[in-house]
Amino acid sequence: MTAQVIRMAGTATAPNQIDRLGAPLFVSWQLTRDCDLACVHCCTESAPGKPMQAELSREEALRLAEEIIAEQVPYVMLCGGEPMVVPHFLELAERLGRAGVQLKIETNGQRFDEETARRLARLSLRSVQISLDADSQAVYARQRPGGSLAKAQDACRAVRAAGLPLEVTFAPTRFNIAELPAVIARARTLGAFRFNSGALMRIGNAAKNWHKLAPSEEQYRAFRATLEREAESGEGGMEISYTPFRIEDGLRGALRQPPATLLVLPNGRVKLAAALPQIVADLRHCSLADAWRDYCRAWHSPAFLALIRRAIADDAIHAKANDWQTLASSLA
Numbered sequence: 590m591t592a593q594v595i596r597m598a599g600t601a602t603a604p605n606q607i608d609r610l611g612a613p614l615f616v617s618w619q620l621t622r623d624c625d626l627a628c629v630h631c632c633t634e635s636a637p638g639k640p641m642q643a644e645l646s647r648e649e650a651l652r653l654a655e656e657i658i659a660e661q662v663p664y665v666m667l668c669g670g671e672p673m674v675v676p677h678f679l680e681l682a683e684r685l686g687r688a689g690v691q692l693k694i695e696t697n698g699q700r701f702d703e704e705t706a707r708r709l710a711r712l713s714l715r716s717v718q719i720s721l722d723a724d725s726q727a728v729y730a731r732q733r734p735g736g737s738l739a740k741a742q743d744a745c746r747a748v749r750a751a752g753l754p755l756e757v758t759f760a761p762t763r764f765n766i767a768e769l770p771a772v773i774a775r776a777r778t779l780g781a782f783r784f785n786s787g788a789l790m791r792i793g794n795a796a797k798n799w800h801k802l803a804p805s806e807e808q809y810r811a812f813r814a815t816l817e818r819e820a821e822s823g824e825g826g827m828e829i830s831y832t833p834f835r836i837e838d839g840l841r842g843a844l845r846q847p848p849a850t851l852l853v854l855p856n857g858r859v860k861l862a863a864a865l866p867q868i869v870a871d872l873r874h875c876s877l878a879d880a881w882r883d884y885c886r887a888w889h890s891p892a893f894l895a896l897i898r899r900a901i902a903d904d905a906i907h908a909k910a911n912d913w914q915t916l917a918s919s920l921a
């Protein structure tokens with residue numbers, strides 16, 4: 590590690606590993622807030638016909654893709670909202686993938702068909718991640734009103750039929766938590782290589798519906814015990830991933846070593862952390878390289894680090910994560 594000491598606002602802090610990087614190692618890119626579902630636990634508050642104001646146009650998105658390629662960012666996740674409602678989703682994926690950028694696609698699977706899977710299979714895809722929050726249609730529809738579990742499961746089959754790596758994700762609520770063992774078994778049957786879960790994030794719709802949705806501590810104990818048992822079993826070779834378990838655990842880790850990740854919102858703004866509202870850059874008006882520099886600098890701001898500590902101490906603060914504010918204004 591470099592002995593360089595970064596100075597911000599008159600303070601000196603020790604260097605972070607990310608200070609040595611010229612670009613992020615991972616870009617998590619929300620292409621839209623629009624979605625074909627309106628899930629009761631959605632952290633981005635997505636719903637049909639609800640794109641964000643001033644989302645990046647196709648041309649702006651393709652320009653950002655060129656910057657990602659030029660900066661040699663190795664890994665990009667395309668997500669939303671639902672990325673597949675974006676007309677230029679496949680065009681973007683193909684531009685990035687053909688340039689050698691590793692891709693992960695996060696989708697609810699409602700419109701992911703065999704043709705999409707075949708096109709994606711020509712790219713360097715790390716995985717397609719599909720949300721399977723239940724193993725019965727009744728529970729699935731309670732959490733994802735209007736959603737079809739059969740379509741989500743068919744999407745998993747299309748992913749595997751095209752030879753693509755499949756990840757399944759499960760967001761626990763009081764509605765679905767009892768179906769965890771059945772969904773793990775289903776994910777194995779469907780050929781997933783990884784099953785992702787963890788505590789419900791208190792952001793967006795989940796925060797608004799918190800008292801209806803948040804599992805009790807007793808439910809979480811049983812939930813965790815199941816995850817631990819299934820992870821130890823190693824059955825089917827499927828990894829069970831559930832750490833960091835709570836978003837606060839992730840923030841503690843970020844305090845020790847900030848992630849080499851840029852979180853890009855549909856309007857091109859860059860967030861510092863998923864659980865916090867602070868925006869550090871606007872990719873409509875600055876380059877990816879400048880955004881990365883500002884991001885790295887922010888992790889040396891004692892005032893920002895204090896905000897992180899507050900978010901660790903009180904998860905109710907995460908409910909404001911979508912009320913974006915610039916870092917400068919929130920520190921003023």
Ligand code: SF4
Pocket residue numbers: 624625626627628630631632633634635636669670671697733
């Ligand atoms: S959780 Fe996913 S599928 Fe559901 S509304 Fe949000 S973005 Fe759409």
